Amino acid sequence: MxxxxxxxxxxxxxxxxxxxxxxxxxxxxxxxxxxYVPFKLAYRIADGRINIARNAAAPVIYVISHQSRLEPALMLSLLPEDTLHILDQASAKSPWLEPWRELGRTIAFNAEHIFVSRRLVRVLKGKGRLAVYLPDAVEPDIKTFRLFRAVTRIAMQADARIVPIFVAGARTLPVSLTPADKAPRRWFPRLSISVLEPMTIAELVARNPDQSSNTNALFDRFAEARLFGSDLNRGLFLAMRDAADRVGASHPIVEDVVSGTLNYRKLFIGARVLGRRFEAVTAPGEAVGVLLPNANGVVLSLIGLLSASRVAAMINYTAGRASVTAAVRTAEVRTVVSSRAFIDKANLADIVAAVEEGGAKLLWLEDVRASVTVLDKLAAALLWRWPLQPQNAAKPAVILFTSGSEGTPKAVVLSHRNLLVNAMQAEARITISPADILLNVLPVFHSFGLTGGTILPLVTGVKLFLYPSPLHYKLIPEVARKARPTLMFGTDTFLANYARTAKDGDFFSLRFIVAGAEAVKPETRRVYRERFQAEIIEGFGLTEASPVVAVNTAIHGRDGTVGRLLPAMRMKLEPVEGISGAGRLWLDGPNLMMGYMTSDRPGELQPLNGWHDTGDIVSVDREGFITIRGRAKRFAKIAGEMVSLGAVEMLVQSLWPEEHHAVVAVPDRRRGERIVLVTTADEAEPDELRKFGRQAGAADLMVPNDIVRVEEIPVLGSGKTDYVATRKLAIERLGLSAAA
CATH class of the missing domain: 1.20.5 (Single alpha-helices involved in coiled-coils or other helix-helix interfaces)
Structure with missing residues (x-):
């Protein structure tokens, strides 16, 4: 006793x-x-930023992401005692919360009246503080978005500052408000409180004046709190391992059509074994080429290189010999990881020769596997949770090569932080969970296929199903029927071809498809909506941005646009002579690349300083939805007038929606340039196109007089139209070689 x-x-x-x-x-x-002490001890709460909220000058509104039943108790313990907390009905009545409700002032939320605006404005104008708990919805429905409008209105009337608060890790608590299949439960997860600096609505809008309405400015700021709730300085290996801790080491995470399924534990064990071999033949920080298809082996190799602090240079084996040799030399790659079986099956002997011509040696995975001993496997099984080398998020992680759709490819150097930030920016915009399965057919040498299609699932616990080639138009629908993906990434060209060969039930499991790299045609969108009940949400990116810049969502979407800017990004539009209502897009944000490597200065990082010029001409509406008007290089100057070649393509597509088209500009002695249509439509005639153009209200300058008919439009490995090859083809067919 x-x-x-x-x-x-x-x-x-x-x-x-x-x-x-x-x-x-x-x-x-x-x-x-x-x-507060029991919470602090049980959940090892990282609360260093809470003083930003406590010290914010009144009037202030704390906007809190309500993920679990714990947030009200935490905030009542931590926010100033004079804060008025607007609680949901359950929190306002819950017996266990009674001691915490005594710590501050609380009122119950009235769902019928949203907020009693006048009363709350009076509270705030009297140097008051207000805590509002908003539902944890990455894509809020109309009813939830009304709450953002109400908070915005109150903040503006009271001239109050907004302080967003997000408790990272709360979704996995036993008292989480998210279903268990979407947020696996953990009894004592480590929590971290993300708090952003106080800003008024006017200040939030001023950060991106070209793209924010008042309510969207608040919504974007709220999403930033979610983004920065993640530890973005962990490095990719540790971020992936953290995901394994959240969802369980036995959670199936990667599958392909040959090797089967790997869970997190097996994935990390295999990656450690490979990483040891990579360590033996390369140096820390060295660029190591990866020449592999979408299969388990490429994920194992990527994680092995990250663990060993090597830089993965993703080789585009569809780019041709000259481009591969140039890539190897530019990034100073001395070793390239590949597979003999893949090289033989894909008939890539010429690419191997190009790699060797660039000065690199091949490291074959078959040889690595043959050299692995039982002791190696045992050591990896015991130590799989730890990286082979110290991790530094600021260091380069990956080198990608731009598509070269309009010129010579460039080497883009991306850090661990660039890639992790971009994955989490997407996660803060699109609703995904460990209950999802993602089918990725986009090659990992393509930035969209790497970040969105590989890194994003690995750091969020979404199961990844890899398919080796996006060109298998008949097989991929069958794979989708068997794998039952809920998410899919693709390009319009690929998606349109899958739809032509698919049976009605092949894509029945899809919730939505994220499309990028090229504009989604209305016909493609219609087919997937009507036949498969799958929504295509269009986004926009560039390799230099890791790559995602903007994206629509299933709820916040607008057909014909590429969506709204991702959280924590800024943009500005530079006027372009001859183009009204649009401008040249410049970007800034934590996902922007470290810099370029170029062929004239191989191996030397030329850092990005400040804003990045995308070369894209865009327009932005008042809600922030971005419409791509075309690449700056995809505008033709005809008799002094600027004409968007992309707009001409859309016009042609409307007339012959079942066919593929590409529009290019070629030299013209009299008018400077003229427009040429390259098309698969056998029936395409200039007179019919001119008649259709007049009916659509298109200017005569937009209608091509020259039409080149082909069986196929040249396409890059990423799925984009190869405009360099298409223009060359048009010039040859029209007998303009000398003029070009």
Whole structure:
């Protein structure tokens, strides 16, 4: 009895002592500190930024992501005592929350009246503080978005500052408001409180004046709190391992059509074995080429290189010999990881020769596997959770090569942080969970296929199904029927071809498809909606941005646009002579590349300083939805007038929607340039196109007089139209070689 009392007295004394420490450390009232101590100890809460919220000058509105039943208790313990908390009905009545409700002022949320605006404005104007708990919805429905409008209106009327708060890790608590299949439960996850600096609505809008309405500015800021709730300085290997900890090491994470399924544990064990071999033949920080298809082996190799602090240079084996040799030399690649079976099956002997011509040696996975001993496997099984080398998120992780759709490819150097930030920016915009299965047919040497199609699932616990070639138009629908993916990434060209060969039930499991790299044609969107009940949400990216820049969502979407800018990004539009209502897009953000490597200065990073010129001409509506008007290089100057070749393609597509078309500009002695249509439509005639153009209200300058009919439009490995090859083809067919 005495021992029990002594233990209890010791626990009480420790509780009081820790409470005193927390009181002075965070500036809390003593009762707040005492009720905060159990949370602090149980969840090892990283709370260093909470003082930003506590010290924010009134009037202020704390906008809190309500992921679990824990947030109200936490915020009542941590926010200033004069804060008025608007609680949901369950939190306002829950018996266990009674001690915490006594710490501050609370009122119950009235769903019928949203907020009593006048009363709350009076509270705030009196130097008050308000805590609003908004549903944890990456894609809020109309009813939820009304809450953002209400908060925005109140903040503007009271000239109040907004402080977003996100408790990272709360979704996995036993008291989470998210279904368990979408957020696996953990009893004592580590929590981290993300708090952003106070800003008024006017200040939020001013950060991106070209693209924000008042409510969207608040919504974007709220998404940033979610983004920065992740530890973006962990490095990719550690971020992937953290995901394994969240969803479980036995969670199936990668599958292909040959090797089967790997869970996180097996994935990391295999990656460590490969990483050891990579260490033996390369140096830390060295660029190591990866020449592999979409299969388990490419993921194992990528993680092995990351673990060993090597830089993965993703070789585009569809780019041709000259481009591959140039890529190897530009990135100073001395070793290229590949597979003999892949090279033989894909008939890539010429690409191997190009690699060797560039000065690199091949490291064959078959030879690596043959050299692995039982001791190697045992060591990897014991140590799979730890990287082989220290991880630094600021260091290069991957080198990608731009598509070269309009010129010579460039080497783009991306850091761990660039790639992780971009994956989490997408996660803060699109609703995904470990319950999803993602079918990725886009090659990993393509930035969209790497970040969205590979890294994003690995750091979020979404199961990844890899298919080796996007060109298998008849097989991929069958694979989708068997794999039952809920998500899919693709390009319009690929998606249109899959739809032509698919049976109605092949894509029945899809929730949505994310499309990028080229504009989605209305016909493609219609087919997937009507036949497969799958929504195509269009996005926009560039390799230099890791790559995603903007994306629509299933709820916040607008057909014909590429969506809204991702959280934490900024943009500005530079006027372009001859183009009204649009401008040249410049970008800034944490996902922007470290810099380029060029063929004239191989191996030397030329850092990006400040804003990046995308070369794209875009327009932006008042809600922030971006419409691509075309590449700056995809505008023709005809008799002094600027004409968008992309707009001409859309016009032609409307007339012959079942066919493929590409529009290019070729030299013209009299008018400077003229437009040529390259098409698979055998029936295409200039007179019919001119008649259709007049009916559509298109200017005569937009209608091509020259039509080149082909069986296929040249396409890059990424799925984009190869405009360099298409223009060359048009010039040859029209006998303009000398003029070009």
């Amino acid at each position: 005495i021992l029990t009392l002594a233990l209890l007295a010791g626990l009480v004394a420790a509780w009081l002592l820790i409470g005193v420490v927390e009181k002075f450390r965070l500036g809390l009232r003593f009762t707040q500190a005492l009720l």
